[in-house]
């Protein structure tokens with residue numbers, strides 16, 4: 001059976017997007033096979049669009065899997081991509097997408113960008129989660145040249161290290177060590193941020209289950225929140241990632257708004273029977 005897919009990206013964070021509303025299942029093994037950049041299509045995350053749960057006001061449910069098969073509670077860049085697809089399908093510019101972490105309102109803007117309400121930043125140590133009680137604004141964690149990160153959850157776990165010079169950091173060496181640090185029982189996405197101005201941050205993210213990507217939307221949200229909590233920025237900033245720019249605002253009610261581009265790279269079809277169950 002041939003199953004159509006879309007290859008999309010947000011600031012270079014790339015996705016295979018599958019419409020699974022007819023009932024196909026995105027298992028961990030299938031996602032890992034699809035995401036493999038040598039033997040599959042290749043992507044940072046595999047995204048399944050599934051029916052919205054009964055009674056939900058959302059247009060659809062979005063399942064997020066990393067290349068290692070693990071399931072994530074949030075993916076900011078993919079949420080914008082799926083919102084743009086659902087907007088085109090329904091003719092609505094305002095809609096909501098259900099994830100395992102909550103319902104995310106989204107809006108298609110006149111310039112083609114998409115704004116998503118990523119929900120409230122969760123600041124408690126149990127919410128990140130951390131392995132033990134700690135002040136999430138200053139974690140006792142050092143690896144190589146980086147130390148003293150701040151942590152929060154955007155529906156998925158993030159730690160942000162603020163550094164003076166991003167250019168010299170050995171991210172592919174320290175990223176995997178930090179992702180698996182015992183302090184993070186569910187592992188964590190690890191952001192490395194250089195504050196350029198009170199409204200501008202340069203960010204690179206070692207993503208849980210995916211590695212270094214060109215952009216991480218939830219990471220950009222977490223970074224702005226952590227930077228504002230530290231008094232390094234205001235509550236609104238442009239976050240410059242390797243693949244573009246994201247506008248982030250931490251509203252007074254605790255919700256984080258993310259605005260950014262979406263792009264479709266190509267369409268294809270998967271030989272479903274060739275995938276593992």
Ligand SMILES: N[C@@H](CCC[C@H](N)C(=O)O)C(=O)O
Pocket residue numbers: 013044045064066071072073074075076077078156157189207208209210213215216217218219
């Ligand atoms: N690329 C995403 C985040 C994807 C999930 C993450 N790797 C996790 O495991 O939590 C984004 O744009 O937010």
